[in-house]
Amino acid sequence: MAHKSDIEIAREANKKPIQEIGGKLGIPNESLLPYGHDKAKVSAEFIAAQKGRNDGKLILVTAINPTPAGEGKTTTTVGLGDGLNRIGRKAAICIREASLGPCFGMKGGAAGGGYAQVVPMEDMNLHFTGDFHAITSAHNLLSAMIDNHIYWGNAEDIDIRRVTWRRVMDMNDRALREIVCSLGGVANGFPREAGFDITVASEVMAILCLANDLEDLEKRLGDIIVAYRRDRSPVTCRDIKADGAMAVLLKDAMQPNLVQTLENNPAFVHGGPFANIAHGCNSVVATKTALKLADYVVTEAGFGADLGAEKFMDIKCRKAGIAPDAVVIVATVRAMKMNGGVKKEDLGTEDVEAVQRGCANLGRHIENVKSFGVPAVVAINHFVTDTDAEIAAVKDYVASLGSEAVLCKHWAQGSEGITELAERIAEIADSGMAQFSTLYPDDMPLFEKIETIAKRIYRADEVLADKKIRDQLRQWEDAGFGDLPVCMAKTQYSFSTDPNLRGAPTGHSVPVREVRLSAGAGFIVVICGQIMTMPGLPKTPSAEAIRLNDDGLIEGLF
């Protein structure tokens, strides 16, 4: 069925006016702020008025460690949302917004794929409703105000060698990673080392995604630590008096965006923090709003379950006071084979033993998810080359762990191909069998939190950290930040910190290179490996081929 490209399918979508989609969730027209005819923001006033309502069921879609074969996590999130609607349940999906910059490097990420997509695809990969631009502006206003403060007398006595707040741009621009700014003489300030990250790496992005409302947003913005004084004490955004203006710049961006699936079901697409130095989930406001308006909310988390699901549980759920009723772990036969040692070019050949060997990675994720007290179902995202024997091998393996795997054909068939999973997930969610608990309590010492994740989720033997890092963690505990959760930044390709170590490794060590305090977002970032916060463009960037064709359609973006 799906011989067409994603963009061809998306362009053939029979989109309904966004007011009609909002109507399915009971959102009146005046509470929808339209952006064109197929996108809208849900007004803050309407959201505030839903407070007393009961919450629907929350379903998290996560995945095995990503492989070059592709797992289809977003595709499954979209498909499951459509599937639930197909079987008569009132369901909405919640996913992240795409970053603009990377679209000009490699061909852009669609929102889902095949017959399980969210539209309008072009807009979502370009400016969308301007949220990321607002975040860029708010972030850079603070940057400008810091240098302006230094310029006009530096009353806070900021050590210009210790300004930790950088600037951001939603662009892949390696030339901006490390710069010296304020050159050119007295009128331009005091020269110092500085640099840019990509917007999705901004702490403002993480804050927008974790804040409950505008008041909470402004409070968190004020808490951001931007620099240190000559006496090493922290200088906050509030000290620089930028928090109010930043909140004003983010006022509209805080309102979640509503779009639709190819099957005209509601999809909230809002926020998109990095899944390494941040928590990698869509906004709390969108998820909570969806829970008030729909009976089932399907959402996803970044990367594999070791990073994404763990952060979803330990950061987002903990902070937002929400809990998943069921978890779907997406796997593919192809990915199992790659984990079992098969090369990408040989994936088309049946190899049941390789599938069996590769299943260990999946098994570990199932165990981990269950350790949060939440039932997990495996979704086998079907690919045309999968053989019956290979699919059976995955199902048998999952059954041997006391869980179940369901074959899903939503990519090719839309909701029709995923009704079995939808039925099963609805049943589990309705059963109330989930007994969610976070992995560690708030009051556990910070280093122990890191060890808990490393040992219980990554199955490492030890965490390696030098005295400087341990001292830093203790200092933050003394300063009142000990209650914060930790946000692990490591490779997404392995349970370990070695991206080439597939499967389900044990006995490894987790070396902590650096720790960072995101006092506004409310977590401690633990960096285990090289983390790139400003990507570069490839030798032949996709931008070179992006253009408007004679019909006014965008070419080369997908």
Next chain:
Amino acid sequence: MAHKSDIEIAREANKKPIQEIGGKLGIPNESLLPYGHDKAKVSAEFIAAQKGRNDGKLILVTAINPTPAGEGKTTTTVGLGDGLNRIGRKAAICIREASLGPCFGMKGGAAGGGYAQVVPMEDMNLHFTGDFHAITSAHNLLSAMIDNHIYWGNAEDIDIRRVTWRRVMDMNDRALREIVCSLGGVANGFPREAGFDITVASEVMAILCLANDLEDLEKRLGDIIVAYRRDRSPVTCRDIKADGAMAVLLKDAMQPNLVQTLENNPAFVHGGPFANIAHGCNSVVATKTALKLADYVVTEAGFGADLGAEKFMDIKCRKAGIAPDAVVIVATVRAMKMNGGVKKEDLGTEDVEAVQRGCANLGRHIENVKSFGVPAVVAINHFVTDTDAEIAAVKDYVASLGSEAVLCKHWAQGSEGITELAERIAEIADSGMAQFSTLYPDDMPLFEKIETIAKRIYRADEVLADKKIRDQLRQWEDAGFGDLPVCMAKTQYSFSTDPNLRGAPTGHSVPVREVRLSAGAGFIVVICGQIMTMPGLPKTPSAEAIRLNDDGLIEGLF
């Protein structure tokens, strides 16, 4: 009547749904792309379909040289639009969008004032419909692609000391004026001097405002000269292959924005190039669209008539193939007094002689406007302290030049206070008496074009330019750029290049410091004095007081 602040009046506006405003111009709902309930873009398809229709009359609002007393050019543009509608004419206004960055320095510029304003005021001073963010993205994509080209082998042999294309940000950030980028080692590129301008100073902004359609936009983007090779030959945006992707980023931004006046009349607010290094007018697309849909279109140009009106005529009208049917020159009694030597603190005291002395500045502008073959009427924008004798002095002076001045009270009374001017302007525009011609022909040598403006508009005796500058102009002529108009960048406060020289000076010299080629926008920038392309923030930026109050309203922005 108008005891309230601009923002209080704006917030009390009885706004109509934007579809109703579009309906007044015959724009069907499906051709309006809404941004919330009170803003919309007019679709490119609809605009293209209007091609065969006749144009309405075009009225330019310009002013005397600005003084600290404030003249109210935008206020008069808005008021005249409302006035024309009040007397039963179908009129629309066309003004520029506001830049975000400066709002965080000094209190923000409203769109008009008193009872002659465009709403929604907050949105227009913040992100509005995202046009400036799109321009920032397009500009910086090109910047990133240039450094990326150099990084991956520099096939074009770009001299990294001669990259003329900078980066932009819509922010007042002096620390970014001069930077060294690509530091930090091999992976980050080749270190070089670079810097940021504010977005409104981007050539992309000027291009968006002069392009006729998307095709023209892409062509102009491709023409931008971004650097020079080691052999001194120019490298264009097309050589870097960024033009297509930039056009894609600007696709939505090219569609003009429709909002409304306090009296619910249609207002196009689109584009906002600098009035010094660029031409300072709203977009050609908006003006041409308005001319197709309304019988009268009232628009404005940046700064005083010596800069703004001249560029409107010689750049915008020349390139767009449009012509004004009437010109309004805004003056105030207070500004005449300041030109007559009165200090700002003494403006409240009647001083008819000072008014008479200061009228010379106005007289010069009247003469200049008439030299383009267009009838000019003076609008005396009334201020409460003006005395009858002072107003009579202005009227008498203007009458002595064979022109007329009309007292306007739109600030306090809305359209009711400006019906006399509206009637007179409609009469003049309908009469067809305008015989528009540009000041100089395309084929005049570039230096002669500069001399023509300096002598005929500024009334200077001579243009001073060293051999290097004259040689540069000749080189551009040899390279095929001789047909371009020139875009003067000088102080707006005086006919001369000395900002303190008020009135109507003669016998002065115009020293040319630098010339720049804007090959995409299609003009030669002639810089006569210090031009700031990246402002800084003041010691106590207004951002410190900007916040959301307990009612969710923005405080401190106005």
